[in-house]
Amino acid sequence: MATLHTVNKSPFERNALDTCLRLAKQGSGILFLEDGVYGALKGTAASEKVAKAAGEHKVYVLGPDLAARGMQEDQILDGIQVVDYAGFVDLAAEHDRVNAWL
Amino acid sequence: MKFGILVNEGPYTHEASDSALQFTRAALAKGHEVTRVFFYHDGVNNGTRLGVPPQDDRNITREWSSLAKEHELDLVVCIAAAQRRGLLDADEAKRHGKDADNIAEGFRISGLGQLIEVAIQADRLMVFGD
Numbered sequence: 001m002a003t004l005h006t007v008n009k010s011p012f013e014r015n016a017l018d019t020c021l022r023l024a025k026q027g028s029g030i031l032f033l034e035d036g037v038y039g040a041l042k043g044t045a046a047s048e049k050v051a052k053a054a055g056e057h058k059v060y061v062l063g064p065d066l067a068a069r070g071m072q073e074d075q076i077l078d079g080i081q082v083v084d085y086a087g088f089v090d091l092a093a094e095h096d097r098v099n100a101w102l
Numbered sequence: 103m104k105f106g107i108l109v110n111e112g113p114y115t116h117e118a119s120d121s122a123l124q125f126t127r128a129a130l131a132k133g134h135e136v137t138r139v140f141f142y143h144d145g146v147n148n149g150t151r152l153g154v155p156p157q158d159d160r161n162i163t164r165e166w167s168s169l170a171k172e173h174e175l176d177l178v179v180c181i182a183a184a185q186r187r188g189l190l191d192a193d194e195a196k197r198h199g200k201d202a203d204n205i206a207e208g209f210r211i212s213g214l215g216q217l218i219e220v221a222i223q224a225d226r227l228m229v230f231g232d
Contacts, residue, residue: 008121008230034117064124065117085128092125092226093103093134100229102110 002027004095008034008102011046016101021049026056029095031088032080033062037069040076047077054079062088105129106224107139108217110231112147113162114155119148122230123165130173138176138220139166141209145231146184149177151206163206170208177209178216 005024011017017039024030030053032040039046040061053059054077063082066073073082083091092098107126111118126136141148148163155161170177179189188204191211195203205211221227 008116008118034121085124086132088125089128089132089134092105092228098226098228100231102229102231 002029002095004029004031004091004098006031006033006098006100007036007039008032008100010035010038011050012038012044017046017050020101021053024053024057028057029060029091030057031060031062031083031091033065033088037061037065037071040066040080041071042075042077051077051079060087060091103226104135104137104224106137106220106227108227108229108231109139109141109145109148110143110229112144113153115144116232118230118232119145119162120160122228123162123169125228125230126169126175130169136173136175137224138178138216139170140217140220141177141179141183142214142217143180143183143231144187146179146187146189149179149184149206149209150189150204152204167206167208175208179205179209179211180217181211181213184211 005020007017007020009016039050059080060083061080063084107122109119109122113119129136153163190203191205192203
């Protein structure tokens with residue numbers, strides 16, 4: 001299976017998400033965690049490119065990190081799946097390798 | 103499956119150490135092996151026993167220590183990164199003529215070869231950092 005990419009920085013702070021989206025092969029897994037969860041929100045300057053990415057990759061967001069920032073699941077873009085830490089472990093195990101875009 | 107964990111960020115900085123802890127707990131709960139946790143760069147600051155966070159806050163170092171005790175985890179602190187930042191065990195303190203050591207229970211100081219080794223041995227290397 002493909003690579004799981006993890007993005008832990010807000011797209012409004014660093015360019016990690018842009019780099020990830022530019023280089024990830026089609027069909028990759030992309031997980032937003034920590035401040036990276038801001039990239040999963042509807043109605044932001046990053047929403048359009050993330051929605052497009054969700055059509056080309058499997059995009060996930062870490063639920064506990066959303067909750068820690070006061071965000072609800074209904075604020076998340078369609079096509080993005082919410083996972084918990086156990087789901088994060090499963091994603092890491094299911095993919096062939098994990099690349100952290102720090 | 104075998105996981106290696108790399109922590110490149112100090113405690114209470116952003117969230118890397120918390121994420122690494124939570125991931126390690128979840129992996130162990132699922133029956134995976136966590137072969138080694140390697141603390142590098144500012145991540146070595148997770149290994150000081152002299153930290154005194156407020157009582158209503160989490161004590162990240164203590165959480166690593168107790169998790170290591172419970173699951174016999176190998177918590178390794180990079181020696182070069184540790185020496186630069188004043189993290190010493192008893193042997194290193196003596197070797198450098200320092201008056202105290204500060205490494206927390208369950209952590210040990212070793213070299214970068216330990217990171218290379220776990221990267222080879224583990225099925226996945228999970229990187230947490232800034």
